């Protein structure tokens with residue numbers, strides 16, 4: 569069975585973890601715009617070079633360029649049996665542009681999974697994150713604490729909380745995400761592509777919910 573999937577959901581909902589797991593399980597590529605961008609830039613492709621100019625100027629890479637890269641990625645041979653697009657598109661304009669590009673191929677999306685959990689849970693998950701500023705190791709106060717509180721297991725450096733993970737910033741990020749994606753999720757719902765995945769539970773529980781909604 570082909571699986572052409574889009575995973576959406578706010579920060580902290582755990583969709584990246586689920587995406588990696590399902591993609592590995594089903595042998596389909598896990599595609600994120602961050603990875604595509606890095607690959608294109610490293611390959612010095614035409615699209616990559618154009619994107620790099622924006623990045624070097626500290627600007628966001630424009631939608632049409634990102635859509636071109638995603639469309640190019642989705643027609644690679646390893647996507648023949650499906651793919652898992654993680655966190656893209658983020659708005660209706662990107663979705664329409666991508667659909668237009670894919671119309672020439674048979675690569676239309678089968679399902680859009682929207683991972684959701686109450687804000688309090690997302691805030692708790694995100695505000696517990698700690699990162700090592702020296703080696704980049706990730707920790708979580710509740711689910712993955714370091715052996716010595718506040719200190720990196722790998723290199724002994726004092727752990728920090730990224731400014732992005734402070735509770736007030738998290739609240740803002742969640743509001744922005746909802747505002748950006750509201751129209752998009754409505755659109756996928758009308759097209760009967762959208763499935764809600766309750767992401768309140770553990771990683772295993774969420775994985776079970778994913779399998780159920782995909783009838784795997």
Ligand SMILES: [Zn+2]
Nearest residue numbers: 700703720723
């Ligand atoms: Zn470290």
